[in-house]
Every structure is written in structure tokens, then in C-alpha cells.
Amino acid sequence: MSAMSDSGFEEELQSPSPCQQHVTRPWAESARDTPTHSDESCFITQSHKQQHFLTRDCLARQPQITAEARCKLVSWLLAVYKHFKLSFESCCLAVNIMDRFLVTTSVAADCFQLLGVTSLLIATKHVEVCSPRIKQLLSLCCDAFSREQLCNLECLILLRLNFRLAAPTLAFFLDYFISHELSRYAIRTKEKIPDEENKFRSWKAAEEQLFSMKRYKCLVGKVCELSLADYAFNKYPPSVIVLSAINLTKDLVRRQIKESSVKNTRLSEMLDFVSVADNNSQGLDDPTLIQQCTQELKLLVSLNQESVQDLMTL
Template sequence: MPLSRNAKVLSTKQPRVSKANPTAENVNPEKEESCQTKRSLSSPQGGPKKRSAFGDLTNAHKNHVVSGKKEAVKVVLQKNHTAQGVARNNEINLQKSMKKTPPTEVPAESKEDPTPEKPVPEQVPAVEDIDKEQLGDPYANAEYAKEIFEYMREREEKFILPNYMEKQSDISRDMRAILVDWMVEVQENFELNHETLYLAVKLVDHYLVEVVSMRDKLQLIGCTAILIASKFEERYPPCVDDFLYICDDAYKREELIAMEISILTTLKFDINIPIPYRFLRRFAKCARASMETLTLARFLCEMTLQEYDYAQESPSKLAASCLLLALTMKNLGGWTPTLEYYSGYRAQDLHPLVKRLNFLLTYQPRDKLKAVRTKYSHRVFFEVAKAMPMDMLKLEEILKSC
């Protein structure tokens, strides 16, 4: 079922253009991440340039003065200027007179009865405003970033996955892992956004919650889920013929379209499902993490896509745990007050999941499925897949000190 890594994909799409990230991000990671959307080192980088006309348009009215009111405006300005000059002269004279007047001695009684000092309030750890640097960027949505992620946190509760494998008689966890491994290769071959991959896996899981499927239709479900996610996330999604080709013509066009209708109607067209990848980029910005540290956290997060045990975890909690483990592996400190404020999680809340992630990195349960490891072993991704996991006892000591 998975494509060979050297296989070429015929595509009838238009040539891709670089994508601009809609969410608020650090400047440096955002520039570096644009080169990671494609495997090729010669891919286009960066997004469209900002137009200075946005500032000109908003200030245009200040350059126009109504001809009939020019003289009146000048008179008012002269009056205001005169009044300000008088006030300024009075202030200067008052200061001169105060300098000439000798200071009066304070009575002895007042010296003996000083006013009691007020208790100094305990200092609260400062929380950094991570969006203020991008308030002038029309592409960053910095004014609404906090509200957007609060809304996504609320939607998480609606999309909590139950243990749907109990009712799937013909599909197992291993089959799901093989499907996700294939979907990772499809994301690479089509050069799709990482958000598209995460959303497609979510669509597969939520569809299987409602529908009992046979194993011969599992690849069709995964393929159609990528098609739907591409329409939701991509500027130029692949066409139907591309998806028929990657399935080796195992399905007909009518079957693919019918499955698309089935998935959308089953999910009631509510496919704006929160994914951990979006939270991860937000939290990495709170930590001022470098692109290499963020990529390591992304590798940890993508490793969990194949594991059914992590499908039921909250996306925001999973993202926060991946970042905390990456920070610990890089020896970059623990969970800061800013991270706690924006994520909503204390460090103690993440410790159990962090230990599980390190265990997953240490003992790979699926040695034959190497799509994620091969992908993040590339130098474009800083070869983070080659990073050594932490010793469990040492990790335990570090987490206790946080």
C-alpha cells in the first residue's frame, strides 16, 4: 500500500507558491520553517511581502484639509499656542521662586512620629505578551491570537475520541498504524502542509468512531481524508486523479467521491478539528524556542500519530508535553510562567505524558514503519530523528525539580 520513496507522483496541479502562515509566530522560526514544507532544498521560501499601502490608507484623511476651514484652523492653533506659552512661562517662574525660597525645617514632633511603611506586595512572575511584537503585521492576526486559541481549547472537548477499536471487527491498531505511515509519505510526496496531515488523521479517527469499516476500504478512507484536509488547508490541493494514482488505481473516481460525501455527512461537515500541531507552534513561540528545538518537538508529536494510544489525548496537552520534553532534551530550562499562562497547563500536569513520550522515543514499537523517522532524519529537519532519548531516571529528577 505505501508508495516507494523514489516513486514520482504525477500531478495536474498548478505550480505551488509559497504559503504564508496565518497564525502568530516568531520571526526567525517562521522564516526557517518555510523551507521545511518541501523536501527539496531549492523550494521557494517565505511568503508574500507586506504592502506599505496599509499604513498609507489608514492615514490618508490626515493629509486632506477642507478649503473653507483653513483660516479657522489657523486661528485655533494660534490660540492654543498662546495659551500653552503662558502656561509654560508660569511654570518656569514658579520653579524659580521655589529655588529662591529657603527650605523650612521640619518640626521635631513630625520627625519622632514617622508614617508607618506599607507592606511590600509579593512579586508575581511576569508573563510576557508574546503577540505585541506582531500587532502591526496584518498577516499575523496578533490582535485575535489569544482568543483564537482559547476557542480552540474549548472545541477540544467536543472532539475527544473514545476507544472506537472495540467495535471495529475487521480493523486493528496495527492496520491503523500502517495507514498513518502511508499518509505521512503521501504528505511528503505531495508537499502538503503538516496541518493537512494532522487533520487527515483526525478525520480518519472520527469517521471510524461512527462507521464500522472493512479493511479493504481503509486506504480509501485515508486517501479521501487527505483530499478533504487538503481542500481545507491547502492553497492548491491535489486533484482527484492524483489521489487515484497514489492508490495504484485500486479505487474508481466514483468510489472516492462517494467516500468524500460519506465522511463529510457523517461528521456533519464540522471538520475544523483542533490539532496538536497548531498548539505546538503557539507554545514554542511562548518559549522563544529555536527552529531546531521546535522541529524536535514536531518530530515527537508526529511520532504519536501512528500510535492509537495517543489518539485520545487532548491536542493541546500533547503539544505542551512534546515541547517540554524537547526543552528538557536540549537542556533549555523548564516550564516558564509565560508557558503556563498561555497553555493553561502546569508542569506537574504534563509529567506523566512527558515520560510516556520519552519511553516511545526509547523503545520503538513499530520498527518496520519508518516514514516519520526517515522524514526527520533529513538535514532540512536538522536530523532530529537521530537525537538520543533521555535516561528515564535522569528525566525523573529533572521533572521533579521543575
Template sequence: MNFSKSQRSRASKENMAPSARVDTLQRSKQRTVLGVLSENELRGRSLGQGGQCSKHSSTSESSQLNCLGCASSSSLDVYVEEAREVVLAASGEEVVGYHSYQDEETNALHNEDMAIMLELSSSPCQDASTPSESEEVFCLEYAGDIHQHLRNNEIKFRPRPKYLERHPEITDDMRVVLVDWMAEVAKEFELETETLHLAINYLDRFLSLIGNVKRGKLQLVATAALVIAAKYEEKSPPKLDQFVFITDNTYTKKELVRMEQAFLSVLGFNLAAPTINSFLHLFMAIESVCPNTKNLALYVADLSLLEMDPFLQYSPSMVAAAAYCLASYTINTSLWPDSLVAFSGYTMAEISPCLTHLYKLYASAKSRPLQGIREKYKNSK
């Protein structure tokens, strides 16, 4: 489906009567996961098959993984378009701080700098889709503080890697099915990528803090996580009725509201969790990449949400760094730039274990039975 057709579809849905909208949702692709979860089976378990590469791979897995450790000219054999022109690196110009000065000469210079900044930011000829130079400089000025704040909080808001041991009725395979379904719902409602990442963080943290969630309530828990994330992140979040319809009316609106209340109580209303997506965007702001590299990095970052083991063992910032490296190497045969080593404190040696796991997941993605995230990135946009 192309972008314009999607827009027309969304516009028509907004103008239709509520009853018609319900019928449309009910006629859409069945997304309820309860039947699949009750079977407790997932054919073609991706990581259970090891690091199986796609059918098009022309080199062995061992040689491909060895490529990740060095800037080799050999290819990872991923079929992507040729990289477009690399976006200009972010400006490193120094910005005069806006402090109070006592002598008149310094005040005059300060006012002149302010006038220049205002002139730059209000230029009518500037493309609205491109941040101004002054905005870019200000972003870089605070990037270090933002990064440190996120790194501190990612420890605080991190789920337990082995939390499913507290839920005898839930398996790893069930969670894979559930996350894939959440990705489809996010695509259906045209939610932001950050909303999906937050929802999965809420889901994992909630299940880390309680025990013995029944299989029949798992989809309700996931839906409540999406509701809360959408309210937190989206400008116009979907209505509760729409979330009820997307589960094929498996749960009532009252049940969803009660689960939302339980969620917020367990999480202590701590919703500003750093995600892989937020770190990845920060890294790409510090060291710009071409559009192909950006989209590939976002894709593999989304793929990492599917698997608890091993990705919950790594911090979100580490997975984001690995996603950046994998995409950068695939498109440009470069890995982790010196600017990001200095900015993040991560060396290539520290990133390599996570990078290897992420590559194995990426190489096997095409052969997986669940394709919700791959479908999301098949859009030409």
C-alpha cells in the same frame, strides 16, 4: 534529496503531460497498504516492546525517564546538533486598543499610534520571512482568546480512544500502517504538516462515529480524509486523479468522491478541528525556541499520530505540551517555562504522564519497521 533537487523535481512534474505524470506516479515507490493490512501483522510492534531505547543509549531507561522530571544536567543521549542561538522572546509591549474616543486629545493619540503601526508594518527594509514587531504584538494580543477557543473545540472534535472496538476487522497495527502511509503521501504531495494532522483527526472521528468498516475499505477512508484535509488547508490541493493514482488505482475516482461525501455527512462538515500541531505552534509563539528545538518538537508531535494507545487518551493540547517539553529538555535541558504554565494552565505534574509515553515512543522510533515520519524529518531543511 536536497531542497533544490526537490523543487526541480516538482517543477518537472507540473510541466509533464497527464499521461506521463500517471506513469511517473505508478513507477514511484509502492505505497498501497492493502497487502500489509490483509496480513494483519506488524513486525516489531513499538509499544509492545515497552520503552526500548535506541542502540546508542548510554544510560538505563529508568535513569533517562527520571531525568524528565527534573532539570538535571544529565543527557537524554539523543544525537542532535548543538542548539543555535535562541530566538528572541516575543515582545510583551502593551498595545493601545482601537476603541472610539470622544475627546480630541485621545483621538490624536490614537491616530499617532495608528500611524506608527502603519510605518512599522510597511517598512521596505524588513525581511519578508520575519514577522514585523507590530504583527508579533497583535498575535500575542489575541493569543489568549485563540487558545481558549482551541481548548473549547478540542473537546468537541476529539475521537473516542477505544473506537476500534466497533470495527472487528481493523486492528491497532493496521492503523499504524495506515498513518505511516498517510505521512508518506503527505510528503509525496508536499502537503503542510497541519494537513496531515487534520486528516488523521478526520479519520479517527469518522471511525468513532460509524461501525464495521471493512478492511478492504480502510485505505479508501484514509484517502478521503487526506482529500478533505487538503481541500481545507492547502492553497493548491492535489487533484482527485492524483489521489487515485497514489493508491495504485485500487479505487476509482467515483468511489473516492462517494467516500468523501459520506465523510462530510458523518462529520457534519465540522472540519476546523484543533490539532497537536496548531497548539504546538501557539506555544512556540508564546515562548520562542531555537530552530533545533522547534523541529524536534514537530517531529515527536508527528510520531504521536501513529499510536492510538495511549495518545488518544490525551487532548491535543496536552500532547503538544509534552512535545514542547521533550524537545526543550533534549536541546536545552529545560522543560515547561513559567510563561506557558500561566498561559496554558498546565503544570509540569499534569504533563509528566504524557511526556513519559511520548519519550518511550521517541526512543524506540529508530527501531520501528515503519519509517515514514522519520524519513520526512531527515531532510536537511
């Protein structure tokens, strides 16, 4: 009888290397073309659920864990999820699992990294097709922890959270809102069908626009990443953070277009259109709260200019 690996799969089934093992699904590529009716229903459900999974004061009862320590650990987890080519959903869920566990249990400073990788393992088991192996995760911790410690902590986390893992995350709302914007714009632009003579020019313009839109989505995702690591944003629901990140990104892009010598008329038109779409389609979040969050995100981005600078060339 074949032995089971530490990730729960038979050892005889040779798994690929970490870089090939997971499907690459970053937030830059995750948005679908057209949201369906089921997407709308799921969005409403997740919007109502998110209040039950908030972790506003998860460090209030943690004598050894500070906001700075949490920021360093989440920043490290962001690097780990990219190393394994995991989805942004896994990373967001891992942080939510970690924060909710901190609400229930005091954690020693020297075990905080173990909590991070264990939360990531649980999240990937919930989201991904294949999870990283325990020995791979422990090697990233310089083998400071044992397999038994991680497995025991995994059981404890699941018990303390009552196995409630389906938390609404930044990744879900980011995917939904970006898809919603692009589908509305696509429906509008379908009315402008080019003739044969202008087909080549139209394809070139579409390619340029697609490149700009990818940069736009990457920038929104990067702002969401920054908020994930900042403890100050735990008080906001994920949908509010994503909408605020979109609003801030639009302002940054418009300013970049205005200052650039090369005008991107199509991108400017798209941003103007989806701004109107936002006002007509999103009514579940408090506009005042979104405005407050946008201002805090603006400050956060200004303090992390280097991390977003390479995405600002639109």
C-alpha cells in the same frame, strides 16, 4: 464551456506539478514571530473545543481495523503529505477526520486506505489553497480504487461528521506554543543591543542560534508526528500532547548539550527561560495529565530513536 477537473478547478487553468502546487508550510517553519491578541483568543477557543473532537475509542467498534493497521496508514499519510508539500495542519486534520468517521461507521480492512486518502482530500480542501487531484491520490494507492468510490466516500464522511471539520489539531497548538516561547525570549533579548564593534560577532551568534532553534522546532514536530501515528495518544487532547512534546524535547536537548563537547550557551539559556514562561502562561491543561503524556512520549521516542537521531545534533 470548459470542463471541471476532479479537484474542482477548470481544466483550462493548468495546475503546476504536485511539488509546486502547494505552499510549503511544515511545522519547522510555521511559527510566527509574535502572537497577537487574536491568537490568544483563538487559542482559548480551540482549547475549549478540543474535548468535543477527541476520538479516544475510535477502534472500539472496528472488527477489521487494528491499532497496528491505523499506525501503518497514518505513517503512510505522513509520507503523502510530505510528498505533496502540504501543511502539517492538513495531515493532522485528515487523521482527526478519519478517526471521527471510524467512531460512526465500520470500515472494511480493504477500504481503510481509501478512507485515509479521502480524509486527506477533505482536509486539504479545508486548509490548503489547492488540493491534490483525485487521480494523483489514487495513483499513490496503485489505482486500487475508483474515482467514484472516493467521491461517494467523501460525501458519506461529510454527512457522518455533519460537516464539522474545524477540529483543533496538533499543528495549531504546536504553532501557538512555539511562537509563544520564541516571542517571550525575543522580548527579553531585545534589551541586550550590541555595540558596533560586536555587531559582526552578534550576527554570527544569532545565525548559530537560529539554526539551533530550527532543529529544536523540528524535533518537537517529529515527536508530534510520532504521537499522531500511535493510537495510544488518542486519549489525550492535542494541547496536552504538544506541551508534553515540548517538555520532552527540552529534556532531550539539555541532555544533548550536556553530553556535547561544544556547549550551546544561548540555546541552554533560551530553554531555561521558556520553561519558566510555560509555568506562568499555560493553565488550561492538567499538569498531571501532561506529566503522564510526557512519560508515554518518552517511551515512544525511545522506541523510534532512528527517526529522531538526525535531529538531535543541536
